[in-house]
Amino acid sequence: MSSFEIFWERFSTPGTLKSVLTGLQNTAAIAVFGLILGFLIGCIIATVKIIPSQNIFVTILKRLADAYIAVFRGTPMMVQLLLLHFAVFIGVNIPPVAEVSLIFGLNSGAYMAEIMRSGINSVDKGQMEAARSLGLSYFTAMIRVVLPQAVKNAVPTIGNEFISLLKETSIVSVIGLADITRAFKAIADSTFEYFIPYIALALIYFVLVMIISLIIKLIERRLKKSEKR
C-alpha cells in the first residue's frame, strides 16, 4: 500500500472523520470567539488609553491597560496558554473550548488594542470635535462616530490578526484540546506515516487562511462602496 492509501484508509473511518470534523469545529470556534473577544477587549483598552483626562481614576485605568498590553505581548502565546490553563483556570468549570477561546481572546486583545488605537488615531480629529460640539458625550461620540470609522480603517489589519490567531490555535493540542492539528497528529501517530497527514493538515490551514483573506477583501470592498452610494 502506498503512503496515501495508508492515510486514506485511516482517514475514511467514521471515527477519524468525526474527530477531524470536531477538530475543525473547535479550531474555528476558538479562532472566531477569540477574535470577537479580542476585538471587544481591544476597543475598550484603546478607548481607555486615549481618554483625554487627568483624573486619577482614569490614570490608574491607563496604567492597567499598559500593563495588560505589555504582559500579553511580551510573553509567548504557548506560555500564556500553559500558565492560564494549568495554574489560573484550574478549578474553573467551563467547557474547554470556551476557556481556550477566552485565553486566546485575552492574548488577541493586547494586539487588537494597538490595532484599534492606530485605527482611532487615523480618524480625523474633526469628527470627535464635531460630535462633542453638538453636546454628545465623549463615549457616545466614540461609539457612534469614531469607532465605526476606526474599525473600517483597521479592517485589513484586523484580518491579519484573525489569520495569525487562527494559525496560532494549532498549539492548543498541548493542553489536550481536540483541535484540527490534534486530529491529524493522531492519524500520523497511529499509521507511522507523517508526510501525507501533515501535508493535508497544512493544506487545511492554508485553505482556511485563503477563505478568511477573501472574506476580508469582500468586506473592504463593501465598506468602500457603502460610502459612495
Place this chain on the structure above:
Amino acid sequence: MKNGNAAKIKPQKIKGQKFIKTQVTPVEPCDPNAMIEVQHLTKSYGDLKVLSDINEKIFQGEKIAIIGPSGGGKSTFLRCLNVLEDPTDGYVFFEGNNLCNLKVNINVQRRRMGMVFQQFNLFNNLTVLKNITLAPVRIGLQDLRAAQRKNFFIRFKNLFKSTNKKMPLLPVQKTAKEIKSEARENAITLLQRIGLADKCNVYPSTLSGGQRQRIAIVRALAMNPKVMLFDEPTSALDPEMVGEVLQLIKQLADDGMTMVIVTHEMGFAREVATRVLFMADGKIAEQGSPQQIFQNPQSDRLKDFLSKVL
C-alpha cells in the same frame, strides 16, 4: 512676600466649583444680561501664548464677525467659547454657567451652542439624515432614560409614603419612538429648507463642499442652539460655492440667531455683522461697528491688515 517674588497662587476652592490647575484668576460675577461672557481668557500651548487676557461679552441677537491675520488666535478664541479648547486661565460663561467649572455638565451646555467648522466635519460613517438626527436622537434618548430611572426610584420611595406625601413623577412627554420620528421630521424639514431633501440617504463623501457645509450648518441647527459659532465656514470651499453658504448664514442672521463668525469675507462681515472684532497677537486689538472698523480704522495693525485684504 520675600524679595517681591510672586507667591505661587493656589487654585481657588469654592463649593460646587472645580477648575483645572492652571486656572488661578479669581472668578468674577458674570453679567446676567450677556449670553456669552469671557473673563481674562488666556490660552497657551507650551510657551506659546495664543490668547492673552481677553475680556468680552456677547449679547443675544448680536452678529459678531472676527477678522484678523492668520495665526492671530481667532480659531482658538472661538473654540474656547464652547471649551473645545480648555482655556489655560480665565473663564467662559454661557447664560450664566461657567463652562470652565468642571462641575458644570459641559455636554448639556454645548447642546445650545452650534458650531460649524472650516472642514465641515460631517460624520463620514453616517448618511446625511443620520448626521443631522444623531445628536437629537441620542441626547433625547439619554434624557428619557435618565427620567425613567429617576421615576423608578421615586415610585419605589412612594411605596413607603402615605398617599398625601407621595412625590410627583417627572414628566416623560415622549416615547423613544416619538423622539426618533420627531428628529427625523425635523431633519427633513431642515434639509428641505436648504433644498437638499433628496440627499437624505447619501453619504457625505458624495457631496460638494458647499452642500456639505450647508448640511453641517443644519446639523447644528437641529439642536435648536441659542448661538452659532462659525470658524471660517467658507475658507475650504471652491469660489463658486461660497455664495450659497454665506446666503444660508445670512438667512440665519436675519432670523435673529446670535452668531460669532470668524471670516475672511470682508464684504460679508460688513453686511451682516453688528460688531466686528479685530484679533491680532492673541488680543482683541480693535473692535466696533462695521463702519468704524472698515471706514475709520484706528490702529496701524488694523489699517495694515485692511490694506492687504480689501
